[in-house]
Amino acid sequence: MRAPRTRRSDPLAAAPQGRPVRRSRLVPLLSRSAPTYLCLIGLWVLLRGALLATGLLLQLVFDTLSGTGRAGMSAWSLIALVAAAEAAKVAVWYGVILSRVEPHFTYRIRAALQVNALGAILRRPAGRALDRTGGDAVSRFGEDTDEVGVFAIWSASNLARLIIAVGALIIMLGIDAVVTLGLVVPVVVMVLASRALARPLREYQHAGRRAASEVSSVVGEAVGGVQAIKVGRAEERFVARLRDANAVRLRFAIREVLLTTVQTSLFNGTAALGTGFVLLLAAASMRGGDFTVGDLALFVFYIQFITEAVTALGMFFARYQKAELSMRRVAELADDESAVIARTETYLRSEPPRPAPPGDRPAPLRLLQAHGLTARYPGTSRGIRDIDLHLPAGTVTVVTGRIGSGKSTLLQVLLGLLPAERGTVLWNGAPVDDPGTFLIPPRSSFVPQVPRLFSGTIRENILLGASSSPAEVAEAVRLAVLEDDIAGLDKGLDTVIGPRGLRLSGGQMQRIAAARMAVRRTDLMVFDDLSNALDVTTELRLWDRLLDDDGATILAVSHRRSILRRADQIVVLVEGETVAVGTLEELLEDCAEMRHLWAADESVPGDAHAGRVEHD
Numbered sequence: 091m092r093a094p095r096t097r098r099s100d101p102l103a104a105a106p107q108g109r110p111v112r113r114s115r116l117v118p119l120l121s122r123s124a125p126t127y128l129c130l131i132g133l134w135v136l137l138r139g140a141l142l143a144t145g146l147l148l149q150l151v152f153d154t155l156s157g158t159g160r161a162g163m164s165a166w167s168l169i170a171l172v173a174a175a176e177a178a179k180v181a182v183w184y185g186v187i188l189s190r191v192e193p194h195f196t197y198r199i200r201a202a203l204q205v206n207a208l209g210a211i212l213r214r215p216a217g218r219a220l221d222r223t224g225g226d227a228v229s230r231f232g233e234d235t236d237e238v239g240v241f242a243i244w245s246a247s248n249l250a251r252l253i254i255a256v257g258a259l260i261i262m263l264g265i266d267a268v269v270t271l272g273l274v275v276p277v278v279v280m281v282l283a284s285r286a287l288a289r290p291l292r293e294y295q296h297a298g299r300r301a302a303s304e305v306s307s308v309v310g311e312a313v314g315g316v317q318a319i320k321v322g323r324a325e326e327r328f329v330a331r332l333r334d335a336n337a338v339r340l341r342f343a344i345r346e347v348l349l350t351t352v353q354t355s356l357f358n359g360t361a362a363l364g365t366g367f368v369l370l371l372a373a374a375s376m377r378g379g380d381f382t383v384g385d386l387a388l389f390v391f392y393i394q395f396i397t398e399a400v401t402a403l404g405m406f407f408a409r410y411q412k413a414e415l416s417m418r419r420v421a422e423l424a425d426d427e428s429a430v431i432a433r434t435e436t437y438l439r440s441e442p443p444r445p446a447p448p449g450d451r452p453a454p455l456r457l458l459q460a461h462g463l464t465a466r467y468p469g470t471s472r473g474i475r476d477i478d479l480h481l482p483a484g485t486v487t488v489v490t491g492r493i494g495s496g497k498s499t500l501l502q503v504l505l506g507l508l509p510a511e512r513g514t515v516l517w518n519g520a521p522v523d524d525p526g527t528f529l530i531p532p533r534s535s536f537v538p539q540v541p542r543l544f545s546g547t548i549r550e551n552i553l554l555g556a557s558s559s560p561a562e563v564a565e566a567v568r569l570a571v572l573e574d575d576i577a578g579l580d581k582g583l584d585t586v587i588g589p590r591g592l593r594l595s596g597g598q599m600q601r602i603a604a605a606r607m608a609v610r611r612t613d614l615m616v617f618d619d620l621s622n623a624l625d626v627t628t629e630l631r632l633w634d635r636l637l638d639d640d641g642a643t644i645l646a647v648s649h650r651r652s653i654l655r656r657a658d659q660i661v662v663l664v665e666g667e668t669v670a671v672g673t674l675e676e677l678l679e680d681c682a683e684m685r686h687l688w689a690a691d692e693s694v695p696g697d698a699h700a701g702r703v704e705h706d
């Protein structure tokens with residue numbers, strides 16, 4: 091199959107920072123959950139609609155009490171009805187909306203965004219999985235998805251507020267149009283004023299979010315590099331960076347809070363002014379006898395709907411923009427924003443289904459080939475060009491070259507961990523469409539230069555979910571030359587490593603990664619420069635054991651004589667291109683670069699024509 095092309099540039103990521111968000115991402119997200127969203131709005135409309143009815147009942151109560159009653163019921167019966175309506179409201183509010191529908195809806199939106207964003211990251215070539223700092227990504231996964239989830243329920247509740255306010259206005263207009271207008275005019279003024287404040291508020295929110303990400307990044311770097319900071323005596327520099335980043339965040343946070351407060355005060359003040367107008371105008375109408383005590387009670391009761399709706403309307407723009415901004419930041423985690431808002435099953439109330447058991451073991455490797463592999467790091471001319479590989483099953487191929495000659499890049503492009511610009515990978519003669527998902531266990535495994543271990547026991551780190559037997563784990567430990575280290579630990583394979591456990595040496599980490607590879611019994615084993623962390627003797631023992639293991643096909647980056655001697659073929663790279671391929675004897679005869687590299691590695695004495703080196 092063809093190696094993947096360079097990934098599509100992300101139109102979102104390319105958008106200049108600080109620009110207002112134009113295309114809505116929230117609307118498609120919410121429309122995917124339309125039934126639940128509409129159901130939530132409907133519940134709120136019902137709930138607040140009951141309050142409208144309560145207002146009408148109050149009107150009847152007061153008209154009955156003041157002797158202008160039209161209800162045909164006693165005041166006490168009406169009061170009992172009001173109390174029943176209130177009780178029903180509280181039951182629906184707490185029993186249905188707050189305890190069930192809202193939490194489920196908000197967490198489902200958050201979980202779907204997180205699952206989709208994580209899936210999009212994991213689908214990228216591994217070497218480019220996350221093109222931002224861990225702290226920044228965590229902030230997007232946490233705060234930004236939270237913002238979107240909260241907006242979904244807040245907006246449903248407040249859209250219902252607006253609908254009910256319209257209903258209240260219609261009822262009030264039917265009673266007295268002039269008094270009602272006393273409320274409406276300040277509302278219009280407020281909406282216009284809120285529009286004027288929206289733009290600067292949006293800019294402060296945007297800048298505030300960026301500043302918060304920067305703070306998270308600095309904290310993340312500091313926490314991840316405590317040792318490097320201490321060794322380099324860089325504490326003050328980091329504290330200064332944190333102080334600067336926090337100062338920027340504080341500046342924008344204060345501006346945002348200030349502007350939001352001004353906006354809220356404006357709404358509240360305007361609403362209070364509207365209340366005053368109602369009272370003044372109602373007094374005049376009451377003198378004329380057109381406006382009853384019950385009408386006044388209804389107006390005073392309904393004022394809350396108008397003021398709440400006015401406040402909600404004003405906040406709506408700000409919160410909508412904030413949530414859109416958060417959606418954009420979550421979408422930036424993926425190459426394709428539609429992947430982030432795709433419908434995804436979330437399992438908030440039940441366990442997810444277990445993954446399907448792996449199918450039959452694929453046909454064993456006979457031949458792995460690569461033709462014309464080419465890749466460049468973005469914005470540079472560095473990388474690899476037109477590299478061919480030919481790896482028959484059961485052979486050892488060593489890629490060697492000077493520092494920076496492209497050895498690691500070649501392995502990563504071959505395995506699909508970095509995207510290729512050009513080139514083809516063939517497994518048993520058949521093209522591989524996506525090496526990143528094909529060259530994995532049980533076909534291929536990889537020990538990178540800097541292995542990644544996780545907090546947990548050594549056994550968990552070796553297995554990483556594989557279901558190998560204890561005997562298979564023990565064999566993997568032996569192949570990886572780890573048995574003496576394990577024997578020296580009280581809890582053996584069950585020793586916890588990581589931040590809360592044992593600190594391992596670089597060599598131990600590398601050998602645990604090698605055991606992780608060995609336990610998977612893959613056809614192809616790929617190693618990126620074990621010499622980085624292993625001493626000569628240990629590396630020699632590891633190669634001996636792996637090569638004694640029948641049938642392994644090995645591709646290794648190395649400059650060590652121990653493995654160069656054992657190689658069936660050596661590929662020599664210079665500046666990202668192959669300059670020679672052959673056995674050690676052939677290359678020492680014909681290739682000046684190989685002679686230079688051989689002379690440079692004097693860690694293992696001996697000559698090129700020696701057979702197996704004796705050791706142990």
Ligand SMILES: Nc1ncnc2c1ncn2[C@@H]1O[C@H](COP(=O)(O)OP(=O)(O)OP(=O)(O)O)[C@@H](O)[C@H]1O
Pocket residue numbers: 467468470472473491492493494495496497498499500619
């Ligand atoms: N992420 C990156 N961005 C830009 N350039 C890079 C990146 N990674 C590597 N390079 C450059 O690409 C070239 C090949 O790097 P690569 O790591 O493949 O070399 P190498 O032969 O494996 O080196 P080493 O022996 O140090 O492991 C080098 O010039 C390196 O500086």
